[in-house]
Amino acid sequence: MNLEKYRYFVVAxxxxxxxxxGYRLGRVDNTIxxxxxxxxxxxxxxxxxxxxxxxxxxRYGNPESAGQxxxxxxxxxxxxxxxxxxxxxGFNAGVVNIxxxxxxxxxxxxxxxxxxxxxxGLLEDLGFNSERPSEYGNVVISSKLEGVGDKFPLGWLMMNxxxxxxxxxxxxxxxxxxxxxxEVFERTVIVHEDxxxxxxxxxxxxxxxxxxxxxxxxxxxxxxxxxxxxxxxTFLVFDVIINDYHETxxxxxxxxxxxxxxxxxxxxxxxxxxVVDEGxxxxxxxxxGGMTTRGFGRIKLLKTLEFNNKLGD
Numbered sequence: 001m002n003l004e005k006y007r008y009f010v011v012a013x014x015x016x017x018x019x020x021x022g023y024r025l026g027r028v029d030n031t032i033x034x035x036x037x038x039x040x041x042x043x044x045x046x047x048x049x050x051x052x053x054x055x056x057x058x059r060y061g062n063p064e065s066a067g068q069x070x071x072x073x074x075x076x077x078x079x080x081x082x083x084x085x086x087x088x089x090g091f092n093a094g095v096v097n098i099x100x101x102x103x104x105x106x107x108x109x110x111x112x113x114x115x116x117x118x119x120x121g122l123l124e125d126l127g128f129n130s131e132r133p134s135e136y137g138n139v140v141i142s143s144k145l146e147g148v149g150d151k152f153p154l155g156w157l158m159m160n161x162x163x164x165x166x167x168x169x170x171x172x173x174x175x176x177x178x179x180x181x182x183e184v185f186e187r188t189v190i191v192h193e194d195x196x197x198x199x200x201x202x203x204x205x206x207x208x209x210x211x212x213x214x215x216x217x218x219x220x221x222x223x224x225x226x227x228x229x230x231x232x233x234t235f236l237v238f239d240v241i242i243n244d245y246h247e248t249x250x251x252x253x254x255x256x257x258x259x260x261x262x263x264x265x266x267x268x269x270x271x272x273x274x275v276v277d278e279g280x281x282x283x284x285x286x287x288x289g290g291m292t293t294r295g296f297g298r299i300k301l302l303k304t305l306e307f308n309n310k311l312g313d
Contacts, residue, residue, distance in 0.1 A: 003243040006273060007126075007305040008280065009181070010101065012236070013298040015205050015229035018043050018289040028206055030227035035102075039197045041204065041230050043101035043288070048238060051288040052098070053083045058277035058286075082272040095245065095272050101238035105184060106200050107231055109156050112145050114233065116188045117154070119196045123168065126237060130168045133192045138162035140190040154189065155203055166190060180302050181235070205231045209294075229296060236299075242272050277304070 018041075032041050057066035057079045065072040065079040072080040084094030098250050104126065105116035120132035131140045139152055139159040145168070151158045168185045191199060211223035269275055280301040287297025 004244075004271075004273070005307040006240045006242075007307070008238050008240060009104070009302040009304075010236050010238075010280070010299045011180075011302055012230060012234045012298060013149070013284065013300050014287065014289075014296050015207075015233050016043065016234070016299070017227060017229040017291045017296050019046055019274045028029050028226040030061050032204075032228055032230065035100075036046065037132065040103060040200060042103070043236065043238070045062075045098045045100045045238070047084070047288060049096075049098045050099060051286070052276055053079065053278035054279075055282035055286050056082070056275050059278045059282055060275070074085075078269050078275045082275040093245075095243055096276060097241040097243065098276075099239045099241075101236040103200065103230070103234060104237045104281055105181075105188065105235035106203070107200065107233045110145075110155070111148075111153055113186070114183055114187070115145065115154075116233075116235070117191050117196070117199060118188060119191055119193045121193050122196075128191055129178045130170050131163055131166060133162050133190060135160075135162075136192050136194050138192065140164075140166050141186060142186050144186050145189070152189070154191070155199060158197075159191070168245075184235070201233070205229045227291070229291070235302075240276055240304075244272065273304075277301070 008309065016032075017030075019030050020033055033044055034041050037185055054066045054129065057063050057070075060074060060077075060079055062077060062079065065077050065085075066083075070080060070083075070085045074084060075081075080092060082094060082096055085092045102122075105118050107114050107116050109115075112233050120130055123130050133140055137160050139154065139161060140163045141147065141152055141161060145152070145164070147153075147164070148158075150161050152161050153159075166188065168188065206226055206228045208224060210227050211225065212218070212219040213220050223310055269278075284300045286292075288299060289297050291297065
C-alpha cells in the first residue's frame with residue numbers, strides 16, 4: 001500500500017454552475033450545491049472526479065475508458081488504472097480519492113477595484129498564517145488597499161478596519177505559496193468567519209435565461225428561469241489522495257500511446273497523479289458542471305502541493 005496526498009489550487013476562468021438538479025423556490029430557480037453546515041458553495045468531489053476522468057480519457061486517446069460503462073483493462077489503460085471501471089470493465093476500483101473543492105478566495109467589487117475575501121480559519125487549515133479579526137464587523141486588509149477613514153466598504157457593507165498590515169505566509173514547511181496568488185494576496189481582505197458565508201452568497205452571479213423550443217428554435221413563452229453561479233476569478237482548493245493498492249504497480253504498465261494529428265504522441269506517466277494532472281489541465285478548455293455551452297465551467301490548475309505524509313510498506 002502506498003498513500004500519497006496532494007493539494008490542488010485552481011481558479012475559475014468562467015462562472016461555475018454545479019446545480020442541485022430541478023427547480024427551487026427562492027431567490028433563483030436553479031441553485032448551486034452548498035455545504036450543509038456552512039452554506040458555502042462548493043464543487044463536489046464526484047463532479048471533479050467525473051470531469052477529470054472524462055478529460056483524461058480524451059487526453060490519453062481512449063474515450064471509452066470514461067462514461068457510465070467504461071471499457072478497458074487496468075493493466076493497459078492508465079485511465080482505468082487510476083479511476084477504476086464498472087461492470088464491463090471488470091469491477092476495478094480506482095486508486096484516487098478527490099475531495100470537494102472549497103472556496104479559498106472569493107472576488108468582490110469595492111472602491112479599490114476587485115478584492116478577494118477569505119477568513120483566518122480557512123487559511124489556517126490550508127497551512128497559511130495571517131491575522132484574525134476580533135469582532136464580527138471588523139476586517140484585516142492589505143496595506144495596498146485604502147478605506148474610507150477607519151471604514152472599508154465591502155460590497156454592501158461598511159466594515160471596521162482592525163488592521164491594515166495584512167501579510168499572508170506559509171506556516172507549514174514545504175507548503176509554498178503559488179506564485180500566481182502573490183498579487184491576489186496583496187488585494188485580500190480577511191473577514192470574520194461569522195460573516196464569510198453571508199458575503200459570498202450575496203455576491204454570487206445570477207443570470208436569467210429562457211427555454212428554447214427545439215422544433216422552432218424560438219423562445220418558449222413564459223419560460224424564463226434564473227440560475228446562480230460561482231463568479232470567475234474565484235480561487236478554489238481540493239485534495240487528491242492516491243491509494244495504490246495494486247500489487248503489480250503502475251510502473252509495470254509502461255507508456256500509453258496517444259494519436260495526436262498525424263503523429264503518435266507518447267505521454268509518459270510515472271504515477272496516477274500524472275493522469276489526474278493531464279485531466280485537470282484539459283479542464284481549462286472543456287470545463288466542468290452545467291451551462292458549459294453558454295460560456296460556463298472552465299477552471300485552470302495553478303499549482304499542486306505535495307505533503308510529506310506518504311505511507312507505504
